[in-house]
């Protein structure tokens with residue numbers, strides 16, 4: 001009830017939600033009744049969760065921020081949603097996002113932007129700005145997001161929240177409307193490191209329905225976070241500062257200042273700070289913006305006016321192709337069209353090797369950079385985003401400026417390694433939240449929870 005009241009009070013301004021689950025209270029009461037009857041329930045039973053609208057939910061619309069899917073109600077739950085419900089967690093509603101998760105500001109949502117609760121003139125990050133804003137505005141205790149190039153970590157950073165992109169394959173993608181399948185990961189957003197760990201424990205682990213899901217057991221992330229909280233010492237931990245994404249051009253002065261102070265905090269806690277070089281990170285954004293559109297153009301081909309959602313028939317009727325074209329013209333926004341055009345171009349005969357092939361080679365080089373860096377350090381560190389939340393409209397007409405904002409987060413997706421973003425104070429020049437990011441080798445997500453919780 002407290003969260004529903006909060007949504008009623010502030011969401012008119014923040015617009016974090018696209019849909020609120022009107023059965024949430026009844027579902028919570030049912031949990032209460034079970035508990036009153038002495039039934040033993042999982043730890044988080046009854047706690048509400050906000051769900052990014054890219055995740056399929058039975059009985060609730062799932063639009064991925066697109067007109068193309070307006071009003072579409074999936075016939076099944078995403079695996080993460082199914083697991084969350086099985087643990088007694090309550091779906092509070094669906095959160096706003098850039099259309100099909102393309103963007104860094106949530107301004108590309110077909111249903112209007114979300115605003116940053118810290119300052120309503122500022123963006124909440126993207127693509128999962130709704131999930132992060134809901135958490136930051138106390139409209140949800142935690143939320144699920146998806147991170148293809150930073151869409152969990154960057155919104156967390158600019159709203160003063162915690163966000164985790166798990167190891168690729170660590171959390172099921174089944175039922176997550178695909179953007180770029182080799183990069184997408186579902187993960188938690190919360191106000192504390194432990195809360196993210198708790199949610200990750202519930203939704204993570206092998207899923208036979210996702211062909212890229214990792215097999216084998218995972219440690220308890222909550223335990224890892226609790227260990228970090230208890231101990232607080234980082235003695236013996238080697239923290240690698242990645243030169244290429246630590247500071248320099250495009251990094252706001254206040255972000256750099258807070259980042260340097262954080263390094264001192266880490267050293268005070270006993271960590272050894274080492275500088276590492278990842279020379280190919282410089283090309284990460286360029287490679288990503290070829291690989292992502294290529295995969296997205298293929299994934300989005302299913303929105304053909306027949307199988308899902310919108311169908312627009314030209315006046316007087318039309319051929320299958322004309323209906324398809326009219327539907328995609330009306331149903332997809334400019335950013336989505338831009339990326340489909342980029343992607344189909346990069347994949348076309350004669351250009352495939354030059355663009356897509358080269359980008360894949362750069363991706364391998366970036367993976368090698370990570371391997372070399374992890375030989376020198378247990379975790380890598382950088383600012384979670386190069387700037388604090390920018391003003392609504394500021395980068396909307398400049399896609400390149402918007403893309404460059406992803407420099408700190410994209411490398412982890414290209415290599416499939418886990419990353420956590422957490423708050424590191426406010427920037428002196430604008431009083432807005434600044435985030436720090438840690439990355440660990442694949443499958444070492446637990447390390448991030450321990451380090452994050454120790455620093456918190």
Ligand code: GLN
Nearest residue numbers: 101103147148149150151
């Ligand atoms: N900002 C990035 C993009 O626009 C990240 C998207 C994401 O992680 N879904 O592609």
